[in-house]
Amino acid sequence: MSEILLKIKDLIVEFPTRRGLLRAVDKVSFEISKGEVLGIVGESGAGKSLTGAAIIGLLEPPGRIGGGEIIFDGQRIDNLSDEQMRPLRGKRIAMIFQDPLTSLNPLYRIGEQLVETIQTHLSMDNKQARIRAIELLDEVGIPAPETRIDAYPHQFSGGMRQRVVIALALAGEPDLIIADEPTTALDVSVQAQIISLLKNLCKERGTAIMLITHDMGVIAETADRMAVMYSGQIAEIGKTYDLIRNPKHPYSVGLMGSIPAIKGDVKRLVQIPGSMPRLNNIPKGCSFNPRCEKVFEPCYIKRSPLIDVGNSSVACWLYDEEYKGAKKK
Amino acid sequence: MLAFAIRRMFQSIIVLLVVGLVAFSMFNFVGDPVDSMLGQERTDADVERVRIQLGLDQPFPVQYYKFLQGAVKGNFGISYRQGRPVSQIIAERLPATLELAFVSAVLAIIFGVALGIFTAIRRNGWAANTIMSLSLIGVSLPTFLIGILLIYIFAVELGWLSSFGRGDVVDLGWWRTGFLTKSGLLAIILPAITLGLYQMTLIMRIVRAEMLEVLRTDYIKFARARGLSKRAVNFGHALKNTMVPVITVTGMQIGSIIAFAIITETVFQWPGVGLLFINAIRFVDIPIMAAYLMLISVMFVSINLIVDLLYFAIDPRLRLDKTKG
Numbered sequence: 001m002s003e004i005l006l007k008i009k010d011l012i013v014e015f016p017t018r019r020g021l022l023r024a025v026d027k028v029s030f031e032i033s034k035g036e037v038l039g040i041v042g043e044s045g046a047g048k049s050l051t052g053a054a055i056i057g058l059l060e061p062p063g064r065i066g067g068g069e070i071i072f073d074g075q076r077i078d079n080l081s082d083e084q085m086r087p088l089r090g091k092r093i094a095m096i097f098q099d100p101l102t103s104l105n106p107l108y109r110i111g112e113q114l115v116e117t118i119q120t121h122l123s124m125d126n127k128q129a130r131i132r133a134i135e136l137l138d139e140v141g142i143p144a145p146e147t148r149i150d151a152y153p154h155q156f157s158g159g160m161r162q163r164v165v166i167a168l169a170l171a172g173e174p175d176l177i178i179a180d181e182p183t184t185a186l187d188v189s190v191q192a193q194i195i196s197l198l199k200n201l202c203k204e205r206g207t208a209i210m211l212i213t214h215d216m217g218v219i220a221e222t223a224d225r226m227a228v229m230y231s232g233q234i235a236e237i238g239k240t241y242d243l244i245r246n247p248k249h250p251y252s253v254g255l256m257g258s259i260p261a262i263k264g265d266v267k268r269l270v271q272i273p274g275s276m277p278r279l280n281n282i283p284k285g286c287s288f289n290p291r292c293e294k295v296f297e298p299c300y301i302k303r304s305p306l307i308d309v310g311n312s313s314v315a316c317w318l319y320d321e322e323y324k325g326a327k328k329k
Numbered sequence: 330m331l332a333f334a335i336r337r338m339f340q341s342i343i344v345l346l347v348v349g350l351v352a353f354s355m356f357n358f359v360g361d362p363v364d365s366m367l368g369q370e371r372t373d374a375d376v377e378r379v380r381i382q383l384g385l386d387q388p389f390p391v392q393y394y395k396f397l398q399g400a401v402k403g404n405f406g407i408s409y410r411q412g413r414p415v416s417q418i419i420a421e422r423l424p425a426t427l428e429l430a431f432v433s434a435v436l437a438i439i440f441g442v443a444l445g446i447f448t449a450i451r452r453n454g455w456a457a458n459t460i461m462s463l464s465l466i467g468v469s470l471p472t473f474l475i476g477i478l479l480i481y482i483f484a485v486e487l488g489w490l491s492s493f494g495r496g497d498v499v500d501l502g503w504w505r506t507g508f509l510t511k512s513g514l515l516a517i518i519l520p521a522i523t524l525g526l527y528q529m530t531l532i533m534r535i536v537r538a539e540m541l542e543v544l545r546t547d548y549i550k551f552a553r554a555r556g557l558s559k560r561a562v563n564f565g566h567a568l569k570n571t572m573v574p575v576i577t578v579t580g581m582q583i584g585s586i587i588a589f590a591i592i593t594e595t596v597f598q599w600p601g602v603g604l605l606f607i608n609a610i611r612f613v614d615i616p617i618m619a620a621y622l623m624l625i626s627v628m629f630v631s632i633n634l635i636v637d638l639l640y641f642a643i644d645p646r647l648r649l650d651k652t653k654g
Contacts, residue, residue, distance in 0.1 A: 056554055082559075090556030097554075102547035106646060107569050116565075117555045152645040168555060 005175055005208050006032040006055065007071040011078075013050045013059065013232075014066035015279075022279040024050050026232040027068065029306075032176065035206040037199065039223030039240065041214055041255065043276050047232040048212045052178040054078070055210070056095050057085040073175065091121045094169035096198075098181040100162035104153035110137075110164050111149035114171060121172035136167040141197060159190035166198055176208045183218060191215075195222055216259045220244055228252045231276050231287040233303070238312025248314045250292045286317070298323055337637060341630040345623070349400070352622040353393050362409050362613040383409070396619060405620035410609075415616045419602055419624065424504045425495055426594070426601030430587045432517055433525030437586070438579060441529040445536025445575075450563055452541065461537075467530030472589065476523040476596035483519060491516050493598035524593040528582045535578050539571040546570075573644055580636030584629040 013025035025047040032038045040048045053059045055070055057080065070078040077088065089095075097103050105113060114133035118124060124132060130149070137145035140163040153161060162182065169177055179198065183191035199222050202209050211223055219226050220240060227237040228251065236249040247253045257270030274291040283289055289299040298304070298317040306313040307320055317323050363379050380386050384395060399406060405415035444464075448457040470478075484492035496512030498505045507513025543549060544567055552566045591603035598604065602621055609617035641647055 058550060058553060086556055086558065088556070089554055095551070095554035097547055097551055099547055103551040105548040105552065105566050105570065107644060108566075109645075116557065116561065120555070120557055120561070154646050165551070168551070172556060 002033050002035070004031050005034045005036075005073060006210075007069075008051075008055070009069045009071070011051065011054060011068035011070060012066040013047065013054050013063060015063050017062075019280065021066070023066070023282075024063070024232055024279060025054065028229070028232070028234055029068075030227055030234065030237055032208050032210060034175065035203070035208055036225065037202070037209045037211060037223045039211045039213065039219035039226035040229060041216060041219055041226060042229035043214065045231075045276060045279075046229040048214075048229055049180050051229075052095065052180050052210060052212050056089055056093050056178060057082065058089075058095070090117060090169075090172040090174065092172075092174055093176045093178065094172060094174040096162075096165055096169050096177060096179045096182045099185045100158055100165050101185065103165050104161060104168075106153055109150050109152055110156075114149070114164075114168060117168055117171040133167075133171075136171060137164070139201060140164070140167045140170075141193075142167075158186050159194060162186060162190075162194050163197065166194070166201065170201060170205070170207075173205065174207060176210065177202060178210045178212070180212045181214070182211075183215065184213070191218070192221075198222075216244075216255070228255060231282060232279075233287065234306065234313075234315060235288065236312055236314045236316075237306070238310075242311050246310075248309055248312060248319065249288075249316045250294050250318075251288050252314075286315075294318060296323070333641075334634075334638065337634050341634060344630055345626055346397075348626040349397065349619075349623055350393060352619055353396060354389065356613075356615045356618060362615055364613075366409055400620075400623060405623075406616035408609075408614055408617050410612045410614045410617075415620045418605065418617065419620055420503075421505070422600060422602045422605050423624075424506060425599060426587065426590050426603060428507060429517060429520055429524060429593070429599060429601060430583070430590055432521040433528070433586050434583050436521055437525040437528035437532055437582070441532025441579075442536050442575070444529075445533040446540060446563070446568065448533070449537045449540035449544065452537075460533075464530040464533055467526045468534070472523060472527065472592045473596050475526055476520070476593055479519045479523055480596070490519050492519070495600060520593050520597040520599050523596065524586055524590060528579075528586060531582065532575065532579055536571060536575055539574055540567060543567045543570045569643065573640065576636055576639050576643070580632050580639075584625075584632045587628055588625050 008031070009029050010027045011025055011029070012023060012027060015022045015024060028047070028051055030038065040051070042048050050059065050063065053063075054065055055072075055077075057077070059065065065078050068078065069076055072088070072093065077085065080088075104110065108116075111130065111133055114136065115126065115129040118129040118132050119126075122129075122132075134145045134149055137149060142148050142160060142163055148156075153164070156164065166182075177198075182198065183194050186194060195218055198209065201207075209222075211219065213219060223240045225238060226240045226243050228235045228243070228247075228249065230251050236243060236247065236252045243252060244256060247256045251272070254270055254272035258272070260269060272291055277283060277287055277290070283300075285301050286292070286295075286299045286303050289295045292299065296317070298320075304315045304317045304320065306315050309319045362383070363376050363385070366379060367375055377386075384392060387395075396406075403416055405419075407413065408415050408418055411418060444460055448460055451457040467475075480492040483490045491512070494516060495507045496514075496516035497510040498507050498513055499509040507517055544563075549562060549567055552562045557566070590599075590601060591607060593599065594601045594603035595607055602624070606618060606621045608614075609621070
């Protein structure tokens with residue numbers, strides 16, 4: 001593939017609590033190439049958003065990076081101070097949050113917020129920045145941007161506000177946008193519009209997207225590659241097409257089986273029994289072992305490393321050469 | 330906006346009428362002014378004559394009506410004790426109280442907001458924690474005790490500042506100010522701190538709590554994610570959102586600074602309207618008491634009005650928008 005933009009190696013995010021350290025993200029590694037869309041799926045609490053927050057350096061204390069490396073465009077950024085990190089934020093790495101209704105400051109006109117962001121990153125005077133802001137609003141599909149630029153956030157609908165948020169994220173012309181469930185709070189009818197808007201704008205600019213979501217439909221439509229996360233770890237990572245058509249990790253299989261399809265044979269939707277373990281109660285070995293149908297001896301002893309299978313990598317002993325023969329049904 | 334202002338103005342007038350009524354009716358129970366005016370050697374005829382002269386023989390509604398009639402024109406009658414028009418006496422005394430209240434309010438707001446922001450941004454630092462603990466003193470100690478304590482330390486022990494009075498004042502004709510002389514400025518320090526300390530700690534705690542709340546919101550996270558500077562985030566985005574509830578409380582507090590000046594003025598023998606009121610109570614000087622209460626309620630009501638109008642200036646969501654589409 002093309003040049004690597006972001007490389008994460010063995011990232012650990014942990015929370016010190018009275019009863020010891022809780023690991024919310026446990027040795028996650030992946031890469032994002034320039035202009036690539038990487039989808040990250042998983043249940044709530046799987047560590048998707050924390051991974052995103054760790055990359056842009058906005059973990060809420062007491063949460064912290066407990067190990068590993070984040071390398072962005074050749075530069076290590078996980079150990080940068082807040083002040084050193086700030087020039088990167090918005091300019092190189094931008095982030096979009098889940099709820100557009102609360103992402104915009106209610107007391108400032110959207111134009112003021114755009115101009116402020118533009119001027120933080122690009123050297124423009126007020127007039128130029130305002131023209132740029134209108135262009136951006138136009139690009140994200142806000143009708144009559146010359147007049148709407150002076151409106152306050154509460155004068156926009158949810159979908160329109162998310163468009164403004166996207167304009168704000170694009171204002172610094174970043175190389176990577178971390179989109180943390182950008183459509184979850186929106187009406188279903190608007191979700192597809194916003195996703196295709198985001199995808200097209202990033203494609204034009206060559207901006208990479210790390211798309212965090214639990215909506216498989218969104219991932220399938222948008223992402224080049226996808227990673228499935230489970231209790232702070234990557235269960236499987238690979239090309240979106242392969243992963244959806246031919247999931248390998250038992251958890252991915254369950255996840256894909258739970259998507260309703262209009263075509264094809266009408267089977268019952270699969271559900272994965274049980275729920276994700278709590279952080280203070282992660283089972284030994286593979287953390288999915290209590291819920292896994294195909295569990296066998298090594299799963300209780302040690303967690304599997306990511307094993308390359310075809311185009312994907314899977315963290316499951318089922319695909320380990322050593323156990324292939326000994327595998328139980 | 331204009332309709333709102335007019336409606337609020339109308340409501341304010343009703344409030345004032347009610348306050349006037351309550352205050353006026355209460356005076357029937359504080360004692361008989363005639364007693365203190367005539368002394369012990371009086372005859373029933375004297376008492377009757379004075380009662381008629383003061384209009385106290387008339388039924389209550391008539392008295393109230395006459396009071397209102399005068400009050401609208403700024404005429405609150407003649408002080409029973411000093412024999413001079415009440416409006417004149419109050420006009421003489423008001424500058425002292427207003428200057429005191431002004432200095433206290435400015436101190437309270439500046440230090441309250443600054444310390445509130447500081448303790449919110451550095452919420453786990455030792456300095457912030459120390460300030461928070463100390464602020465408990467400000468909230469819990471009664472005003473008169475703080476005043477006496479300050480007098481003891483700075484006037485009695487250290488001898489730096491004076492413990493009573495306004496110092497030298499300069500007469501500007503319609504306003505006697507203590508701001509223009511050194512002794513006047515020195516004299517205002519202790520009473521202003523005494524009067525403003527509680528308000529300062531209150532404002533500080535509210536600013537801190539609001540600020541912490543606001544710093545957790547998504548739009549602050551998003552502002553940080555856009556790479557805005559710490560200054561822009563803390564002071565541009567967070568502070569403005571903090572201000573709405575803070576303004577409410579601050580507005581109310583300025584009203585009570587003027588009202589509670591009574592205690593501070595008594596402790597420091599500050600020649601303002603509060604001290605005037607206390608002395609008026611002792612002599613059942615009803616015209617002065619009535620005028621004072623009306624004055625305080627006018628101030629409360631107008632400050633509230635200003636606060637409500639300030640909301641419109643700060644929060645665009647309250648403005649009625651005609652261009653919405």
